[in-house]
Amino acid sequence: MNASKKVFLSDAEMPRQWYNLAADVPMQPHLGPDSQPITPEMLAPVFPMNIIDQEMSTERWIDIPDEIMGMLARWRPTPLVRATALEAAIDTPAKIYYKNESVSPAGSHKPNTAVAQAWYNKQFGIKRITTETGAGQWGSALSFACSLLGLECKVFMVRVSFDQKPFRKMMMQTWGGTCVPSPSPETNAGRQILQEFPDTPGSLGIAISEAIEQAVTDPKGETRYALGSVLNHVMLHQSIIGLETKEQLKKFGERQPDVVIGCAGGGSNFAGLAFPFIHDVINGDKIKVVAAEPTSCPTLTKAPFTYDHGDVAKMTPLMPMHSLGHTFIPAPIHSGGLRYHGMAPLVSAAVQAGFIDAVALHQKECFESGILFARTEGIIPAPETNHAIAATIREAKLAKEEGKEKVIVFNLSGHGMMDLLGYEKYLSGNLEDYELPMEVIERYQNVIKNHPQPTQ
Known part of the structure; x- marks a missing residue:
């Protein structure tokens, strides 16, 4: 047994291919307005064709270009750390490891796909990228990536997060990005929402509509849209997390994990860690894979598996996914990255296939868990990550009981x-739990009741 607290890989040991779960878990097609499967040409105004090729690929392994490898090597491989102090604090026989994606320049896993998407856009001749962001992690990451490649970056940030997290906006500006609160008066979608709901806290669905609208209406055709989660190519780029983790576990002397956990909003960081292990499950290994989400936005635990749009203005195709309804406005909890109405189609397909267990958690339990982690392991985690930590502590306590x-x-x-x-609100006793009522879920389902239904 390796007695080290943490394990690194050398630059030479970084994975040189991404893993594509779409090769192993069949997914129903995205649909256009006519309810027929979309074609690559239909996506061309939104994404560059090289990204579209990845989005539709069913190849299991896809090479990572050398130029992207060079950018990733600025912070990758990231360490895998044994959380021995946390184990002692909860007195568990379980061994807890965490993959530390907070060491990236933007402080999260998001640059793994940001640098890839920016590079592919640059290769295609694109000069400007638009996007949305919830908590600000993705907007920061894409601003960073665009700064490396000399691209313009425009970010529509969900209004409640824009107000809660001004330093995220400053990070984007430092890297040359432009950040505006969404909904904004800059787009037709934003103006319509503001006219009807002037005090709305915003949503990722609204911000996506605004970002896509600005991309497709560029008269020069030099702008494309980039998404930080949900779509297949994003899950693909993030798979480097789990691929590194598998090699690091071997260096710790572990054959395989018993439980793999990630927080889940749109699905990117969860898929990044989990998908390479789901590949092992498909090939016979017994691994429990847990997706942890907030009770205020229970996409996997309460929302139906249906066809729905990824945005409010219905500018995206219909996607087969767990969805609360594209008009859903989530409660302004302090986990902006988990406030999305839908779940990645590939994650949803893996849930439908029985490879993933989902759990919904209250934010008080999550902040309590995050503070315990900070006081034992030293890192103050993002509120989103606290959901994964809370689920981990539950599993560790279950191991003790068993x-x-x-x-x-x-x-x-x-x-x-x-x-x-968010931590200040928790520590001062002003943070409230909120569980989305079923009657609210049912009300938002009205917008999808006439959509085509995927086969179950």
Whole structure:
């Protein structure tokens, strides 16, 4: 057994291919307005064709270009750390490991796909990228990536997060990005929402509509849209997390984990860690894979598996996914990255296939868990990551009850140094739990009741 607290890989050991779960878990097609499968040409105004090729690929392994490898090597491989102090604090026989994605320049896993998407756009001749962001992690990451490649970056940030997290906006500006609160008066979608709901806190669905609208209406055709989660190519780029983790576990002397955990909003960091292990499950290994989400936005635990749009203005195709409804406005909890109405189609397909267990958690339990982690392991986690930590602590306590020495791995998807307002509210006793009522879920389902239904 390697007695080290943490394990690194050398630059030479960084994975040189991404893993594509779409090769192993069949997914139903995205649909156009006519309810027929979309074609690559239909996506061309939104994404560059090289990204579209990845989005539709069913190849299992896809090479990482050398130029992207060079950018990733600025912070990758990231360490896998044994959380021995946390184990002692909860007195568990389980061994807890966390993949520390907070060491990236933007402080989260998001640059793994940001640098890839920016590079592919640059290769295609694109000069400007638009996007949305919830908590600000993705907007920061894409601004960073665009700064490396000399691209313009425009970010529509969900209004409640824009107000809660001004330093995220400053990070984007430092890297040359432009950040505006969404909904904004800059787009037709934003103006319509503001006219009807002037005090709305915003949503990722609205911000996506605004970002896509600005991309497709560029008269020069030099702008494209980039998404930080949900789509297949994003899950693909993030798979480097789990691929590194598998090699690091071997260096710790572990054959495989018993439990793999990630927080889940749109699905990117969860998929990044989990998908390479789901590949092992498909090939016979017994691994429990847990997706942790907020009770205020229970996409996997309460929303139906249906066809729905990824945005409010219905500018995206219909996607087969767990969805609360594209008009859903989430409660303004302090986990902006988990406030999305839908779940990645590939994650949803893996849930439908029985490869993923989902759990919904209250934010008080999550902040309590995050503070315990900070006081034992030293890192203040992002509020999103706290959901994974809370689920990890539950699994570790279960191992104690069962008297089993389990190996638990979770993704520390980002640090919380830009999210201290949420911690202040928790520590002062002003943070409230909120569980989305079924009657609210049912009300929002009206917008999808006439959509085509995927086969179950």
